[in-house]
Amino acid sequence: METRIENHPILGDTKKGKPVTFTYNDMEVQGYEGEPIAAALKAAGIMVHRYTKKEHKPRGIFCAIGRCTDCVMVVDGKPNIRTCVTPLKQGMKVQTQYGVSADTFDKQQRGV
Amino acid sequence: MKRYDLIIVGAGPSGLSAAIEAAKRGMNVIVFDENERPGGQLFKQIHKFFGSKEHKAKVRGFVIGKQLLDEAAETGVKVILNATVIGLYQDKEIVVKIGEAVEHYKGNSIIIATGAAENMVTFPGWTLPGVIGAGAAQTMMNIHGVKPGSKILMLGSGNVGLVVGFQLLQCGCEIAALVDAAPRIGGYGVHAAKLARTGVPFYLSHTIVEAEGDACVTGVTIAEIDSSFNFIPGTEKHFDVDTICMAVGLSPMSQLLKMAGCKMEDNPKRGGQVPICDEYGRTSIPGIFVAGDVSGIEEASSAMIEGRMAGIAAAEYLGYIDENELNKELASLDKALSGLRQGMFAPENRGRLIEKTDEGIAVSDSLLKKGYVADDEIERFPGFTHTKGIHPVMECTQNIPCNPCQDACPKGCIKIGKDITALPAVDDSVSCIGCGMCVASCSGQAIFLVDETYEEGYASITMPYEFFPLPEIGIKGKALGRDGQIVCEAEVINVKSLPAFDKTNLLTIKVPVEYASKARFFKAE
Ligand SMILES: Cc1cc2nc3c(=O)[nH]c(=O)nc-3n(C[C@H](O)[C@H](O)[C@H](O)COP(=O)(O)OP(=O)(O)OC[C@H]3O[C@@H](n4cnc5c(N)ncnc54)[C@H](O)[C@@H]3O)c2cc1C
Numbered sequence: 001m002e003t004r005i006e007n008h009p010i011l012g013d014t015k016k017g018k019p020v021t022f023t024y025n026d027m028e029v030q031g032y033e034g035e036p037i038a039a040a041l042k043a044a045g046i047m048v049h050r051y052t053k054k055e056h057k058p059r060g061i062f063c064a065i066g067r068c069t070d071c072v073m074v075v076d077g078k079p080n081i082r083t084c085v086t087p088l089k090q091g092m093k094v095q096t097q098y099g100v101s102a103d104t105f106d107k108q109q110r111g112v
Numbered sequence: 113m114k115r116y117d118l119i120i121v122g123a124g125p126s127g128l129s130a131a132i133e134a135a136k137r138g139m140n141v142i143v144f145d146e147n148e149r150p151g152g153q154l155f156k157q158i159h160k161f162f163g164s165k166e167h168k169a170k171v172r173g174f175v176i177g178k179q180l181l182d183e184a185a186e187t188g189v190k191v192i193l194n195a196t197v198i199g200l201y202q203d204k205e206i207v208v209k210i211g212e213a214v215e216h217y218k219g220n221s222i223i224i225a226t227g228a229a230e231n232m233v234t235f236p237g238w239t240l241p242g243v244i245g246a247g248a249a250q251t252m253m254n255i256h257g258v259k260p261g262s263k264i265l266m267l268g269s270g271n272v273g274l275v276v277g278f279q280l281l282q283c284g285c286e287i288a289a290l291v292d293a294a295p296r297i298g299g300y301g302v303h304a305a306k307l308a309r310t311g312v313p314f315y316l317s318h319t320i321v322e323a324e325g326d327a328c329v330t331g332v333t334i335a336e337i338d339s340s341f342n343f344i345p346g347t348e349k350h351f352d353v354d355t356i357c358m359a360v361g362l363s364p365m366s367q368l369l370k371m372a373g374c375k376m377e378d379n380p381k382r383g384g385q386v387p388i389c390d391e392y393g394r395t396s397i398p399g400i401f402v403a404g405d406v407s408g409i410e411e412a413s414s415a416m417i418e419g420r421m422a423g424i425a426a427a428e429y430l431g432y433i434d435e436n437e438l439n440k441e442l443a444s445l446d447k448a449l450s451g452l453r454q455g456m457f458a459p460e461n462r463g464r465l466i467e468k469t470d471e472g473i474a475v476s477d478s479l480l481k482k483g484y485v486a487d488d489e490i491e492r493f494p495g496f497t498h499t500k501g502i503h504p505v506m507e508c509t510q511n512i513p514c515n516p517c518q519d520a521c522p523k524g525c526i527k528i529g530k531d532i533t534a535l536p537a538v539d540d541s542v543s544c545i546g547c548g549m550c551v552a553s554c555s556g557q558a559i560f561l562v563d564e565t566y567e568e569g570y571a572s573i574t575m576p577y578e579f580f581p582l583p584e585i586g587i588k589g590k591a592l593g594r595d596g597q598i599v600c601e602a603e604v605i606n607v608k609s610l611p612a613f614d615k616t617n618l619l620t621i622k623v624p625v626e627y628a629s630k631a632r633f634f635k636a637e
């Protein structure tokens with residue numbers, strides 16, 4: 001994970017929680033307990049958090065402080081979770097959000 | 113409903129400062145903040161602050177934040193986190209959302225210290241993942257320890273864009289370009305110069321044509337604009353970047369005040385919709401006060417003083433102190449605040465083109481357009497001399513409220529005088545011992561130690577260096593000029609890191625003597 005800042009010239013080592021594993025769609029991803037879900041995704045190189053309902057446009061982190069709602073995803077089955085301010089836990093199930101669902105638009109259209 | 117003497121909304125520098133002053137005077141104070149941790153913007157700021165000793169100059173923002181939190185705890189201030197205030201009524205009742213619960217509190221007085229929100233600009237592709245706010249970049253890198261991107265374009269040349277740009281370099285990102293639609297750099301020249309000498313190119317009078325990419329940003333095109341903001345055909349430039357960072361200004365978050373019925377005004381000099389208030393934060397509703405960025409975009413240093421003023425004014429409003437004491441306390445804070453509001457970047461000078469410094473020296477045109485003082489401009493400033501032996505060279509050429517360099521020198525080599533916005537000058541009558549304290553204390557990283565007689569044919573240059581990896585003694589590389597271009601071969605001859613330098617390392621290189629006035633940065637081979 002080279003996107004992690006291991007040693008910072010001013011801040012030194014960033015304090016991290018204990019390592020945890022969670023799933024992003026069907027993939028297993030590592031992160032640190034207590035950090036925002038969005039930080040763990042970013043560190044793993046995942047940029048797209050959701051697709052908008054009408055135009056199916058991708059969205060990712062924008063404000064990182066819980067204000068813009070661009071980063072919402074389906075977390076443990078619940079949609080619209082702001083991943084930039086939601087702490088990561090072991091075993092969390094994080095899914096891309098299509099509109100307001102974890103089902104892809106295709107699947108939503110077919111109604112299955 | 114719970115009742116408090118004073119309810120404060122926002123635990124940033126202004127809210128915390130207000131809380132401390134009020135609690136010290138015996139008031140029962142509660143502070144609400146929507147975040148998981150207190151401190152507002154301070155914990156994202158890792159650079160040394162400007163100002164004077166009384167403004168905590170040369171202390172890094174996050175350290176000031178820790179000091180404020182300690183003081184708040186000592187004085188018994190109660191801070192409630194993850195608590196978003198969603199309503200404020202004329203009778204000083206607030207509605208606050210804590211998790212899923214909605215609670216009501218009543219205050220005998222209220223201070224709104226909600227700070228500011230980031231502005232954004234739109235362009236084709238602006239909603240793509242990879243386009244982020246400068247605040248988001250700071251939060252990711254300085255709070256969560258994750259790089260916001262690898263190759264970045266920064267839009268905005270105000271202090272936020274410049275400071276966040278430098279922080280991005282410090283955490284190992286590359287900045288492809290710093291772009292601003294304005295014809296001149298908006299932030300402090302010393303902040304711009306720190307970026308320029310590492311090789312970051314500045315594009316003024318340019319803006320983004322479009323961000324490219326399907327799922328996320330893969331590139332960006334910028335172009336020059338004319339005075340009516342139209343793109344000039346043929347001036348397009350393309351950069352392969354994965355991140356576009358926007359630092360295009362802040363707007364006061366004053367909605368709660370409007371909701372309560374405070375008289376508001378649209379004031380571009382204060383950053384937008386702001387409450388009408390006096391200099392101590394009293395709004396049109398008695399007992400409702402404001403402090404910090406919400407009452408006009410400024411800085412953490414002024415936000416802290418405004419917070420203290422509002423806290424003291426609230427104490428007087430409720431009779432915890434009398435008018436005499438109020439006036440006595442406010443007088444000294446007035447002085448501290450007016451010290452910060454002077455110089456070229458003072459609120460009343462916003463948007464004005466200043467051609468000469470207070471000393472009557474023509475300002476550097478290159479600094480405003482390219483981010484660095486040109487070689488043929490630097491000689492005219494009083495910080496730049498060719499004294500024999502080791503001596504300080506201060507490349508600080510704008511009147512800004514800052515003077516830690518003067519305080520740092522044990523010998524008195526650096527003179528600013530009583531007026532803290534005066535340009536630092538070298539006093540040739542005392543000799544420098546080369547201790548490096550000035551270099552490390554300079555908030556703008558604008559001081560170098562130069563010895564033109566270091567060795568036959570060679571000069572030594574000592575520079576502030578806040579990057580990793582730290583080059584080792586003996587390493588050879590290239591010296592870069594103020595413009596970030598290679599000027600000559602260089603060798604590292606000393607690296608000094610002392611606790612007193614507070615993480616600013618001092619890197620000394622040796623260069624052929626004819627480059628002594630040009631070499632200002634080092635890149636290892
Ligand atoms: C990149 C950057 C560099 C800077 N560099 C400097 C510098 O060198 N020197 C300097 O002096 N200043 C600097 N500043 C400016 C400084 O950070 C701000 O001026 C200062 O933080 C303002 O303080 P504040 O208390 O008004 O607001 P903030 O620090 O923004 O704090 C406000 C707090 O209120 C909370 N809040 C808002 N609304 C609500 C609500 N409804 N309910 C609950 N909580 C709420 C916010 O989340 C926040 O925590 C810089 C700013 C930036 C972005």
Ligand code: SF4
Nearest residue numbers: 521544545547548550
């Ligand atoms: S190196 Fe030391 S003695 Fe020389 S000017 Fe700087 S602080 Fe003063």
Ligand code: SF4
Nearest residue numbers: 508514517554555556
């Ligand atoms: S040279 Fe002095 S006045 Fe200028 S930025 Fe540095 S410390 Fe401040």
Ligand code: FES
Nearest residue numbers: 062064068069084
């Ligand atoms: S990125 Fe804006 S709410 Fe999460």
